[in-house]
Amino acid sequence: MPIDQDTLEALQLAARAGSDYRQRTVDAATTPVDSYAQVLARFAEPVPETGGVPTEIIADLIARADGGIRAMTGPRFFGWVIGSSHPTGVAADWLTSAWGQNAANVVAAPAACAVEAVVAGWVLDLLDLPRESSVGVVSGATVANTVCLAAARGEVLRRAGWDVEADGLFGAPEITVMIGADAHATVFSGLRYLGLGAKRVIEIATDSLGRMLASDLAERLESHSGPLIVIAQAGQINTGVSDPFAQIAPLVRKAGGWLHVDGAFGLWAAASSKHRHLVAGVEQADSWGTDGHKWLQTPYDGSFAIVRDEAAHRRAMSITASYLPGAAPSERDPTSYVMELSRRARGFAMWAMIRQLGRTGVAAMVEQDIAVAQAMAAGMAAIEGAELIAMPELNQFMVRFGDSDDLTRAVLAQVQEDAVAFIGGSEWRGQWVMRVSVCSIATTPEDGRITVDAVRAAWEKVRARG
Ligand SMILES: Cc1ncc(COP(=O)(O)O)c(C=O)c1O
Numbered sequence: 241m242p243i244d245q246d247t248l249e250a251l252q253l254a255a256r257a258g259s260d261y262r263q264r265t266v267d268a269a270t271t272p273v274d275s276y277a278q279v280l281a282r283f284a285e286p287v288p289e290t291g292g293v294p295t296e297i298i299a300d301l302i303a304r305a306d307g308g309i310r311a312m313t314g315p316r317f318f319g320w321v322i323g324s325s326h327p328t329g330v331a332a333d334w335l336t337s338a339w340g341q342n343a344a345n346v347v348a349a350p351a352a353c354a355v356e357a358v359v360a361g362w363v364l365d366l367l368d369l370p371r372e373s374s375v376g377v378v379s380g381a382t383v384a385n386t387v388c389l390a391a392a393r394g395e396v397l398r399r400a401g402w403d404v405e406a407d408g409l410f411g412a413p414e415i416t417v418m419i420g421a422d423a424h425a426t427v428f429s430g431l432r433y434l435g436l437g438a439k440r441v442i443e444i445a446t447d448s449l450g451r452m453l454a455s456d457l458a459e460r461l462e463s464h465s466g467p468l469i470v471i472a473q474a475g476q477i478n479t480g481v482s483d484p485f486a487q488i489a490p491l492v493r494k495a496g497g498w499l500h501v502d503g504a505f506g507l508w509a510a511a512s513s514k515h516r517h518l519v520a521g522v523e524q525a526d527s528w529g530t531d532g533h534k535w536l537q538t539p540y541d542g543s544f545a546i547v548r549d550e551a552a553h554r555r556a557m558s559i560t561a562s563y564l565p566g567a568a569p570s571e572r573d574p575t576s577y578v579m580e581l582s583r584r585a586r587g588f589a590m591w592a593m594i595r596q597l598g599r600t601g602v603a604a605m606v607e608q609d610i611a612v613a614q615a616m617a618a619g620m621a622a623i624e625g626a627e628l629i630a631m632p633e634l635n636q637f638m639v640r641f642g643d644s645d646d647l648t649r650a651v652l653a654q655v656q657e658d659a660v661a662f663i664g665g666s667e668w669r670g671q672w673v674m675r676v677s678v679c680s681i682a683t684t685p686e687d688g689r690i691t692v693d694a695v696r697a698a699w700e701k702v703r704a705r706g
Pocket of ligand 1: 424427474
């Protein structure tokens with residue numbers, strides 16, 4: 241059946257509207273957005289009884305959604321660790337949808353699988369991780385960490401003579417999980433999914449900024465025996481600091497354990513020769529989870545589950561069935577490294593972004609974001625009555641205003657209302673803070689300066705109210 245004219249126009253309308261949106265928001269502050277309730281009211285209606293006309297559906301989607309689209313791709317979005325969904329990645333992603341590939345196997349989707357194989361190698365190269373590692377292309381760091389921890393669980397039990405993939409966890413030797421006290425919430429979700437328990441962990445003490453204390457880990461390991469997984473991180477969500485991998489990794493190895501690193505964004509410091517020291521020794525770990533949709537600027541969503549021991553990765557994840565064509569020995573079977581069978585062909589957007597930036601572009605972006613974060617932090621520290629929690633070594637920092645949580649909350653609300661920049665809050669060591677994440681290629685030093693001025697103005701308004 242030929243594609244009718246209206247359907248073609250709907251595709252073009254979407255492309256035009258998407259391009260216009262990016263043009264409109266290229267220098268945007270944060271677009272003031274409608275609330276969830278307002279947007280829900282525009283969408284909420286019973287299941288349509290009859291079908292519709294493509295152009296009308298797409299035009300209606302744009303009209304109803306528009307006010308609820310936050311300018312996350314804009315240059316002054318500092319709310320969470322979110323990349324810019326770079327237009328080149330978006331264009332590749334549009335094609336990904338249009339091509340409609342299910343990246344499950346090489347026979348079904350040769351291009352999707354081939355590109356993914358290339359991207360897997362490129363990522364190991366950019367981050368300078370062991371080249372023999374296998375890479376699963378998944379949706380986000382939550383899943384990437386979970387995939388890696390599944391491989392870890394299988395391997396540490398295999399060494400203890402137990403086949404968890406076949407026999408499950410009932411009756412298995414106990415696994416000890418040690419994790420830094422300031423690990424990301426989603427890692428605990430991964431532990432829950434894997435039957436390892438979010439609470440059944442030993443928390444390793446951290447310093448004032450959230451770095452794991454190698455001395456505490458060493459002490460805990462002294463009395464340890466049996467299967468062991470240690471979870472470290474590159475890039476603490478509030479402070480951006482990374483654990484001392486060069487000290488941690490030999491301890492874990494000596495104890496016969498598996499070291500996993502949640503490097504959702506912080507691992508990208510490795511792509512810059514100037515900042516690689518921040519994650520020194522990270523390549524000694526056994527597995528790493530990291531996002532494309534953060535510092536690689538790919539559109540949502542895309543992430544990498546990287547495991548040094550390919551066999552452990554495959555044992556944990558492989559899916560086989562007679563109707564599914566397996567890969568030849570020379571081919572990379574993408575399904576062996578991820579949880580899903582049917583899967584979006586995320587490799588296209590990742591390939592496009594790495595082509596767009598190149599090795600030097602990735603490094604320059606990381607370096608610029610860190611420089612902007614440091615300049616912004618210095619600028620905010622100079623505001624009278626503001627307290628910088630610590631000068632960032634990476635892209636994350638925190639500021640408090642006055643001496644109460646309420647004042648800090650009021651400044652945050654004012655910044656969001658003024659809509660020059662979007663910044664979020666967090667709790668750190670029992671106190672409410674403004675938390676700034678600089679993770680976009682769109683953010684320039686000038687955006688940093690404009691944002692510092694906006695924060696100063698918001699604080700003055702709050703003070704003037706008394
Ligand atoms: C350190 C860290 N780990 C894990 C995650 C979860 O990543 P995702 O949202 O891609 O699943 C994040 C998200 O910000 C993070 O910063």
